[in-house]
Amino acid sequence: MEIKVVPLAKEELKPKYESEENLGFGQIFTDRMLVSHYHEGWSDPIIQKYEPLVLDPAAICLQYGQSIFEGQKAYLSRSGSINLFRPNKNVERFKASAARMVMPSIDDNIYFEGLKELLRLEKDWIPSSIGSSLYIRPTMLGIDGRLGVQPSKKFLFYIILSPSGSFFPEGFKPVKIYVSDFWIRAAPGGTGFAKTGGNYGASLLVGEEATKKGCDQVLWLDAIHKKYVEEVGAMNIFFIIDDVIYTAPLQSGTILAGVTRESLIYMAKDLGYKVNEEALSIERIINCIKNKTLTECFGSGTAASIAPVGALTYKTEEYVIDNFEIGPISQTLYDKLIGIQYGLISDPYNWIVTIN
Template identity: 45%
Template sequence: MWKDIDISLEKTETPKPKPAVEELGFGRHFTDHMFRMDWNREQGWQQARICSYQPFEMDPAATVLHYGQAIFEGLKAYRGDNGQIYLFRPLDNLERMNRGAVRMSMPRFPVDLILQGLKALVYLDRDWIPEANGASLYLRPTMIGVDPFLGLKPADNYIFYLIMSPVGSYYAGGFSPTKIFVCRDYVRAVKGGVGEVKTAGNYAASLLAYEMANKAGYTQVLWLDACERRYVEEVGTSNIFFMLDDTLVTPPLGGSILGGITRDSVIKLARSWDIKVEERPVTIDEVLAASQDGTLKESFATGTAAVISPVGELFCDDTGYPINRGEAGPLAERLFEELQAIQYGRSEDPFKWTMRVG
């Protein structure tokens, strides 16, 4: 049935002015067009179309507003030095989203069709991809339940849509380390829950701790496990890595941590450079002790927005623990440069991660 779906196109008659590169920020501006496709239990996926960026109506009783049936992804399109447009591991994002759909009792979607629509949308709005160094076009695929029904059950109707936003360089002011607040008062997720799913409620639940960290002068939250509050899990919007002596260590995926695409890319790259990588449980006490005795050489977080975000300090139990004298480490810098070179088509891509558009 999926193979019978065609994607229709309706171009906007009122193109929007494009913002200057210095005004971009993150997620503030949106391109002229969007992709949308609808699903209902009787007919499945239908009405795939690219149309002008526009609001859509939902009933006040819509499932997503009351019971949180919402999943999304985040990936980027890059303009290479040769003008070629590249996507970075889009199939991995879409397949992860489908796994999330299963966990949230939502319909799986046809990956090939969505990829076709995604590429067509990027190519149509290609003039929105910034040419500035480090800038890119952020893509946000989303699926929501829209039944007008108050009652706890999976929806019978869903909207899948994709919007795009030009974003500036995350490091416009330099490759600067972040300061991270270790949260003991609240937890992000528990094994058996939905921590491994990119679902909206996970992020809403993290906001209070994020505000606490900001008030204390820290930019992100480092979450610990829900049961013992000892084991490191992930940062608010990223996975976390520690260079302990000569070993790169990151917490294992076990149901409460999002399996980041950048996380996986870093593990594969580091191992290809003959760096020892361990995916194992690591306690916050081990990390803090390593900071004090000098065996914690560096730390960084990984995610789509920043790619690599070096960590210069951890704040835990009213004490600050500096990492690498508060400076970015050599491995973080090397990984960032290599991933950016692959994403922008400047370097060989031995893992076949990039996909050309057009």
């Protein structure tokens, strides 16, 4: 495989952001993107100027949602190298999403070698402060221009990069979560485990409801009983009750298998905590908040890393968790995760892939 790099003229380069403080999340993009096309096989990737796509208005991705994506980050380590966190997990999940959406499996070389080369070229865009990073968005679209619900034969794979600060404007501070007791995200047999656009499109309405109620994200309950807690809009969720860490199991196929989730479970067990992958009912959670046996709650995801949850709004009530403070287990796991990602502490699990 050859990676073709289209040179950019000086005037084609964008002005860099002025300060890392107000980057926000996913708002600006770097100068270049990686592109590869599929038709009976993948074309050699090209790294070219970041620019709008030209798509047939009847493209299957636009009409019927045949689209998948990933979310991962490049961190600038203290030694100046580029750190990726368990990137093989993202490729694995991208392939699982592709299989669910009848899309071709990405070639590992295009994804990995292409991403590495793109990152080398765009290294100057990686913010250096802790909590900031270069968000990576690999995407695949079915691009045949044809009406009628059927899978595309031609696909576009691309990777774009976005220098980003904290996912939540408040940073590492407790957020408020709205429990959706009517609308659902994913049902067994659906596409919940895949990172496909439709899952997120379907969540927009409830996201608006949550915002109106002063909440930052939605907590989804299971589709059948509307009883068991599954995950948050862009995060998996953990509860600590009587010093045991709980998170929803993945077997139902309705929850995204978060890379952060899996890493935190591993780290927590390694630190000696008991972790139960168990479906908890919302009633039990509310009762445990009331009787103060539920001491901590946090969301986990690449974008937010760990987001402590300070309150849950369920039906008409707001239930405050641990006086809206950051609990010790959340803080310990956050420090360890961030420490590994930014190369501040050693990486005992060999999770970091360094690009020089």
